[in-house]
Amino acid sequence: MNKKIIYSLVGLALIFFLGALIIFLNSKSGAKKKDLAVVTGNNVREELKAPELLKVKIFFLTEDPSYMKPVEYELERPTIYQEIYRKFVELLLKGAENAVAPVPEGATVRSVYYIEQKQLLVIDFSEELTDRFPAGSTSELEFIYFIVNNTCYNFKEIKAVKFLVSGNESGELTGHIDIENPFYPDQMFLKNLME
């Protein structure tokens, strides 16, 4: 009698152990199947979704003061989302064909910071911005609102833009417009077709 009970218990334990083993092995093979699927390209899972593209539209100046030329771009959404602001500003500086980019030659972006609580984008430009800027209040306003209007148009979470030069708050660009305070979009200085 005792032997029967023992054999039964051992059998149950074995069954339990085997069951657990089967379940464990199944889970592993599932993952492998997924991997296989990734490798073979069949049944692509969500992990393989194509990188998200963000469409932006930049309005460039032209020699016609009543018209700004819209150019569309696609930006790949970076892992850290805020880096997309830097990519966008670099596009602004790059310019476009048959358009006037109101940016001094050689000016680059050193860094970009987004302050969420103030909805403020801070752009730090290289020293070439002031060193090579063609003096004139209109050229300063063209540059400022080209950057500000386009940025706020494409990124609704940004309400204002502040400019730094070489990491410092520069008083003005070439002796005209005060750039210590942030700028909000203003259509007065750049007539455009932004809806």
Next chain:
Amino acid sequence: MKNKFALAALFALLIPLAMFPLSLVVRTYDHPGFTRLVFESIQGFHYKVFQSTTGLEIQLKEKADLKEEIVTQSVLIDKVVHRLENNKSVFNIRLKSPFKVQRSFVLENPFRLVFDLASSGEPAAKEEVKNDATKPETTKTGAVNPTPSQATGPASENPLSPKKQGVIETICIDPGHGGSDLGAVGKGDSLEKNITLKVGLMLKQVIMSKLGIQVVMTRENDGEVSLNSRVSIANNRKAHMFVSIHVNSSFRKAARGSETFYVSLKATDQEAFLLSQKENQSTSTSSPDEEPRDVVQDDELKMILWDMAQTEYIKESSKLAEFIQEELNVLLLTGNRGVKQAPFRVLMRAAMPAVLVEIAFLSNSEEEKKLQDDAFLNNVADAIYTGISRYIHYYNNPAGPGG
């Protein structure tokens, strides 16, 4: 034979041109102390001027394409009547009261014959003011540009009588840039700093001679002056007006014209600044028991008081800018870019009505040529002066005719 044919062809072309009447515009403009009468045409014309006790008669050698009676709304001029005599235009300018011709001159591009008429208590002189014996055919090719020496009125005919000058006693003129700060540079190597200094000195001379008002300059040579120092000079000298003179530049090569700015202090900028101040104060507090509110309130109060002071002058600055820009449009016929607001650093701390005048564009090659011409710069100074004098008249007579 060929020469005869060419001459005949040329003659044949000229006849139709001679048949076209002269396209002429007649304008009047009331200024403080005088009324300006302008005859303007794209092409020059020959003229004779006769003066009587009741008015002027301008006889042209051409027929002008104009209505019979030119309606004017002027304090001094009653009407301008146009008639034809032997197919030549004659203009009778009838005045409402005894008058004298304070000055007259000719400008080119386009051709303008200008008379500044002032009211006088005495019967006007019967002599001819100017006739084409003194200004013959050279009026087509030569031009006499207005200079302070052309003012013929005596000191008592100063547009501002002493009693009206009580409030505005000092004007600060700020020629932009200077020293190593060249400002804008044109393709023809014109430098903004030199142009602004020239115009500033011309403006100083005309203001002092015609208005008898003290003028303070932020610089009178090619020295370097910081933006903060410029406005400090005006504040410390208790100037009643601040006029900064600049020449413009644009990334668009076709951009042209003049514009006048006054300071922008937008509410949103102020709010952002106040908010940032509050946040900076609250986050810098180390102890939770420490109350940062007093510091914040003190800064807020200072900002509010400063804001009130600035706002008080914004309306006046707007008016001053409006008058100056109107004169730039009239006298220079440059493109009118209007009056605008912008956060100019040099205007932001001025404790008086303050404007910044952008004369024209150095980045535009056509306008650069004009800016290299002293006669043009003299006209600019004259236009700014007239705008200032209109503002002073408005300031002293806010209920009267607006300048």
